[in-house]
Amino acid sequence: xxxxxxAADQPETPLQHDQALxxxxxxxxxxxxxxxxxxxxxxxxxPDRSCCGLCKSKPGPSTPSGDLDKTKTTHAVSLYNILDxxxxxxxxxxxxxxxxxxxxxxxTALHYPIAxxxxxxxxxxxxxxxxxxxxxxxxxxRLKVLVNPFGGKGTAANLYKTYAAPVFAAARCHxxxxxxxxxxxxxxxxxxxxxxxxxxxxxxxxDGLPYEVFNGLGKRSNxxxxxxxxxxxLLPCGSGNGMTWNCLGTGSVSIAALGIVKALRTPLDLVSVxxxxxxxxxxxxxxxxxxxESDLGTDNIRWMGAQRFTYGFLVRLMQRTIYPCDxxxxxxxxxxxxxKDHYSTxxxxxxxxxxxxxxxxxxxxxxxxxxxxxxxxxxxVPKDWEVVPGEHMGNFYAGNMAVMSKxxxxxxxxxxxxxxxxxxxxxxxxxxxxxxxxxNEISTGGFFDMPDVIIRKAKAFRxxxxxxxxxxSIDGEQVPFEALQCEIHQGLGTVLSKSGRMYEAEGPR
Numbered sequence: 001x002x003x004x005x006x007a008a009d010q011p012e013t014p015l016q017h018d019q020a021l022x023x024x025x026x027x028x029x030x031x032x033x034x035x036x037x038x039x040x041x042x043x044x045x046x047p048d049r050s051c052c053g054l055c056k057s058k059p060g061p062s063t064p065s066g067d068l069d070k071t072k073t074t075h076a077v078s079l080y081n082i083l084d085x086x087x088x089x090x091x092x093x094x095x096x097x098x099x100x101x102x103x104x105x106x107x108t109a110l111h112y113p114i115a116x117x118x119x120x121x122x123x124x125x126x127x128x129x130x131x132x133x134x135x136x137x138x139x140x141x142r143l144k145v146l147v148n149p150f151g152g153k154g155t156a157a158n159l160y161k162t163y164a165a166p167v168f169a170a171a172r173c174h175x176x177x178x179x180x181x182x183x184x185x186x187x188x189x190x191x192x193x194x195x196x197x198x199x200x201x202x203x204x205x206x207d208g209l210p211y212e213v214f215n216g217l218g219k220r221s222n223x224x225x226x227x228x229x230x231x232x233x234l235l236p237c238g239s240g241n242g243m244t245w246n247c248l249g250t251g252s253v254s255i256a257a258l259g260i261v262k263a264l265r266t267p268l269d270l271v272s273v274x275x276x277x278x279x280x281x282x283x284x285x286x287x288x289x290x291x292x293e294s295d296l297g298t299d300n301i302r303w304m305g306a307q308r309f310t311y312g313f314l315v316r317l318m319q320r321t322i323y324p325c326d327x328x329x330x331x332x333x334x335x336x337x338x339x340k341d342h343y344s345t346x347x348x349x350x351x352x353x354x355x356x357x358x359x360x361x362x363x364x365x366x367x368x369x370x371x372x373x374x375x376x377x378x379x380x381v382p383k384d385w386e387v388v389p390g391e392h393m394g395n396f397y398a399g400n401m402a403v404m405s406k407x408x409x410x411x412x413x414x415x416x417x418x419x420x421x422x423x424x425x426x427x428x429x430x431x432x433x434x435x436x437x438x439x440n441e442i443s444t445g446g447f448f449d450m451p452d453v454i455i456r457k458a459k460a461f462r463x464x465x466x467x468x469x470x471x472x473s474i475d476g477e478q479v480p481f482e483a484l485q486c487e488i489h490q491g492l493g494t495v496l497s498k499s500g501r502m503y504e505a506e507g508p509r
Contacts, residue, residue: 021125023092023112029125031132035076036094038110080262081105082133083171085126087114092122094129095170103252104163107170136353136500137262142174144198146186146213148205148237149179156204156237164204164235164257171261180209190216193230200231200496202260206238207284211475214270214493218281222367224492227270228360232283233260233496240476242284245403247497249504263496265356267417270492271400272369273474274376275484283493284475285404286486288463289323289395289428292473321435322428323470325390328381330374330460330487332420336449339422339457340508343413351501359491370489374460377485381462394428394435396463398486402505407443412508413455416501419490420457427452448508460487 019031026041081097092112097105114122130139145168149157157179168175176198180186190201190213203209210232217226234243236251244250247266248259271282287295333339352358374382381387390396399411399422411422426438430452441447448455464483465472472479498504 019128021092021122023114023118023122027112029094029112031125031128032076032079034080035078036082036129038075038077040073040075079129079133081258082129083107083167083258083261085129085133087119087122087126090114092126097167097170097254097258103250104254105167105258106254107166109170134262137264138199140172140174141261142197142199143168143176143202143260144189144193144200145175145177145202145204146189146209147177147179148186148203148209151205151208151238156235159237159253160204160235163252163254167254167257167261173261180205184212186212187216187219189213190226191219193217193226195226195229198230200233200260202233202235204235204237206236206240207234207242207476208238210234210243210283211477214281214283218270218369223369225363225367227493228267228363229494231265231494231496233263235260240405242401242404242476243495245406246401246503246505247495249498251406259498260496263498264500266495266497266500267356267359267491268493268495269400269417269419269421269488269490271398271421271486271488272372273479273484273486274372274378275480275482276378279372279376280474280479281493282400282474282486283495284399284401285473286398286475286484287396287473288325288465288471289393289397289426290321291395291397292471295473295476296471296478321394321430321432323393323396324466325393325396326462326464326466327388327390327393327396327425328385328462329388329423329456329458330382330384331386331456331458333457334386336455336508339413339455342418342420342457343415343507346415346418347502347507370492372487374485374487377462377483385460385462388425390463390466392428393425394430395424395426397424398422398458398461399424400488402503409445409505410442410447412445412448412506413457414503414505416495416497416503417491419488420459421461421486421488423456423458423461425454425456445506445509458488460485462486 021029023029024042028039030037077096083095083097085094090113092114094110096108098108100106147157147160186209201213203213213232217223217230220226234241235253235256236244241251244256248256250256250259268283273280273282273286333342397410399414402409402411402414404410414422434452438447438450438453441450447453462485465481470481472481472484
């Protein structure tokens with residue numbers, strides 16, 4: 001977020017020639033390590049605090065002399081919020097995202113007159129500003145924007161137009177907007193997408209459209225190449241919006257749009273899900289038991305937004321807590337301390353700047369989806385898999401991201417690109433009081449260490465329901481209630497994220 005608090009009392013420091021620019025004779029623009037410092041020493045009206053002293057309009061020529069105020073005003077604008085800058089024939093224009101409310105930003109522009117002889121220095125300064133503001137992030141991204149007009153509460157189109165479109169335009173992104181017209185339409189769009197025309201597909205929806213886009217890209221004959229080449233991002237217009245919370249750390253459409261503008265390409269593990277003869281891709285989660293019931297069994301109350309999950313959980317907790325199944329897992333780490341150590345090791349490693357290029361090259365050389373290492377649900381269970389008793393299963397939840405929806409950091413040890421999924425199993429015979437405490441501890445960070453919460457990092461699993469009817473959720477989408485097998489593929493997909501290698505969620509304590 002931008003910092004627009006006055007900083008006039010800060011000590012002045014010498015300015016390097018490539019960091020500072022003097023404009024309009026009395027305004028200095030200084031590039032700091034994380035902000036643009038604006039010191040305005042012009043004589044003008046008393047500052048208009050409604051626009052933080054950075055109004056686009058100039059003082060009127062008939063300003064009464066009694067209202068003139070010789071003051072120095074200082075403002076800092078976060079470099080992260082800088083969208084664009086240019087020297088046009090008559091002025092320097094800097095466009096940025098200014099906080100408008102606690103949860104939103106709006107596009108604002110600064111205009112300063114530039115004399116002809118000052119233009120070379122101003123243009124060099126602008127280049128430095130943009131280099132600092134974007135770092136290694138791609139500028140002017142080419143975006144295919146898919147809007148689901150029926151998702152969430154049916155407001156996606158208006159949310160995009162009001163909060164995201166101005167940010168993309170100000171950042172000079174190349175945008176192609178298309179509405180999805182029916183379930184599965186995004187699969188078809190992604191399957192036919194011109195991979196050379198777009199850098200990312202932006203979904204204005206809940207997590208349903210990203211699920212479709214990943215599967216559409218994966219259905220192509222060069223599925224692996226398509227998934228590596230085109231990133232997927234989400235503007236939070238649905239009820240869950242897990243991808244946005246994980247990758248951009250927000251539930252705000254405008255702040256997410258700014259995040260997409262500044263985001264980095266990030267490799268993402270994807271999961272192959274097989275049922276009978278089908279194979280689909282999952283990016284977020286696979287659930288069976290009370291979580292799946294609370295999600296899919298509450299479609300009739302989507303008007304409640306994210307609260308429908310809590311309501312569905314409480315209702316089902318009072319009614320029934322056992323979901324019997326057969327379960328086998330290809331376990332890699334089953335000790336909580338070892339899982340924490342794995343997480344710490346991952347986050348301490350430095351990113352290889354050539355890793356993404358090498359991944360793209362490998363995908364172009366072997367463009368088809370990777371083969372299934374462990375076969376399908378119709379094959380024999382491998383002998384080295386751990387058989388987990390499932391007669392009293394209360395909840396089975398496998399996560400590929402940390403946050404499932406706002407304030408639900410269910411898988412704090414989850415990592416985008418470690419080649420492992422996090423699996424939580426909870427016995428259905430635990431008391432209702434313990435179940436309620438578990439639900440409360442998710443938001444406080446205590447859930448991971450609760451003794452009744454069993455956590456494993458794994459490469460694959462097979463789950464076979466015992467009953468004939470029920471719910472299985474893949475990324476929040478309902479799939480047939482039948483046996484399924486899942487295995488993870490390291491770095492198969494690509495998303496846009498703030499950090500480039502971590503989720504915007506607190507790790508295990």
